[in-house]
Amino acid sequence: MIDRRFFNLALGGLLSVPFAHAQSRRIVKVANPNSTVDVSQAFVTCGRDPRLKFYESEGLDIEYVNMSSQTQAMLSIATGQADTGALVPALFLPAIAKEPGLGLLAIYNWLPRNANVVVVDPDSPVRAISDLAGKRIGIRNQGDGGIAQLQLMLTELGVSTQNIDFIAVGDGGLAGSALKQKKVDALVTYDTAAGRIEAVGFPLRYLPLPPQYEKLPAGWFGFRKKDLKDDRKTVVGFCRGMAKSSLFATTNLAAALDLHWSLYPESKPKSTSPEAVRKEMKTILAQRRINWVRRPDDPDPRMGASSAGQWRGTIASVAKSSGNPLLPQQIGDPANIFTNELIDEINDFDKAAVVRQAKSFKA
Template sequence: MEPKASTVILWTRLWWKGFEDRVMRTEDLGLKLGTRKETIVKTHLLSNRSGLIVWVLLLLAAPAMMGQDAKSLTILRWALGAPQIDPLLAQTSVAKEMGYFAEGGIDVEVTPLGGGGRSVPLVASGRSEIGYIGAETLILNASRGRDPGIILIFNQNRDPMFLWVVNPDSSIKNIQDVKGETIGTLSLAAAGTSYAKGVLMSLGIDPENDVEFVAVGTGPSSTALLQRGQIAVLVQSDTILAAMEQVGAEYRYLPETEYAESYFQGGLFVRRDYLKTNRTEVCAFVRGIAKGVEFTFENPEAAIRIHWKIYPESKPKGMSEAEALKFSLAVLRSRMYKWDPSDELVKKHGAYSHEEWMKIVELMGLGDQVTDQMVHSLYTNEVVDCANDFDLQEVREQARNYRLK
């Protein structure tokens, strides 16, 4: 409630009467500032004109000040496809710590799901605002006439984050050799499974009948199954493989195909109707991510330490500080170069190239089923300009000068 003119006049009269050292309660005067019901004021603060002027100005400014303090951030819930909050999320931690999200009026809550496909029903039903999914999932849905009402808004990973590995002594030399084999992925709903199916389709291998997909979980369990020969091939994220190699696992990487060379790894998505009604919040989110990425490029060690601060449980256990930092940096560096748009067709954070989309559709052999118009409905570059609307040099300087608080 704003102080009325009559209230200010009453304070002025009190000053003229010169009450000394008497404690007055604003509640007695009918004055309430925001939710603060009682304010004790000593009249000696009003014993000169300067004091009175300052006090009156504070009274008049109080509603705006309190309204600003009381304003809460809008929470955006991110249904993360990854199985855990590992260093790949460092840019998000940076955006939280440096206030990049807050300056846009938002905060972000992250929930790891263990599969990008699991984020679709959460976002589609309104239980989360943000999700991450591979392009293949949307392309396959379009080919089958399915529309979950979501749209990709930010091209986060510019190269495939899923890699094909086998045991060092495996007879499998390339992906063409996997026909008839068992392929392990994080889960059958994971983006990695959809990616693997797209690769196989591009090679003329039927992913439904020519191979068998098995859910193998994350690093230790999936590596154990591969080593025991219970799966012939493992398709796993770069960060999980990097983490396992840091603790002694050995793999042989299968050569990439034309599909991988033409590929971008899907991206962040929202509901179409949410984008229409909450564009400001979506812009704040993608701008925060882009700024966090640039900070991480400039100072990856600081990004890791910030990540540990925001998510203490993500810090590796059972090793020294130096070993934990080395481990986490190796995991982060296995992914972070894929965030860099500088060598892409569209050199902006988050931007999609329609040419790349159509190339993937063609390689998947779905050109007759998924039209150009259908592809346009799967993604948008609407928030790309606002994602890149920040002072790059300022962010880099913040990264160089950052000291953990």
């Protein structure tokens, strides 16, 4: 729980500053909770390449500001140390409930499908999530949010959540071994973590998510409310550049990885061959890649859009996972936390042209 003392301590030393200027381009500072810029951020970064100019065409460039945690990253946006960054609902919603004056809005839904996955060994007799009642479920640790996520899935399916044995199995090879050795019947994790299990040699089979749960978005980029009024052009330009970059990366992931590494060479692992690194990252991002953009059956095809209904579902999910049943009342109207006001402007570009460019691109 985020209390006022923690909130004030986390803000310590952060001063409000406007968008930075560099020569003729504005530098948009992006809060980075990962401490280093890694290749999973290629869906944002590839558009910086001078051969694409997705941000440059908007009069912008981006600069990552490294942070030590998701909480620090979020608060750095609120106070102006950074201009934008990814908002994680599990932290963002309790923070808004506790501090309504935080001044942040979720603007761009960069991960429009649920990033949680349930996986089994390819030879497992388990065919559906509804088969998991009474089973042993692997999670990363006993504080892992996967417990609440699986409970939400089973509740939607009308399956009892009683008698499920959650077992901490760690990440990567440890989790893969636990599944292979039948210490657990399934793993509940998120898409890139499952990709890392596959990358170290453990094949997985992904169980279909419940239909309503699958449609819950997983991540947004947020801005200060005042910047929508004071610097709307910059907010729209950044999100439009990110939309183009996401579409390019989804269409041609190999090229996006190469472009990212050309811009951030320090983020490329040196211990293995370039071919091995590229293969590993394509495996890790295989599921995440298809979640960067809209799918044909999405009711709103606009990149970055979300709805009040989706937010109500997300609020209900966080209320359950955080153990705070009062969260929906504390948040109130979803308009307090998100807006689609800029979405039409953000989508004002030729998507087919970006796809053609990605398909024909040669690094």
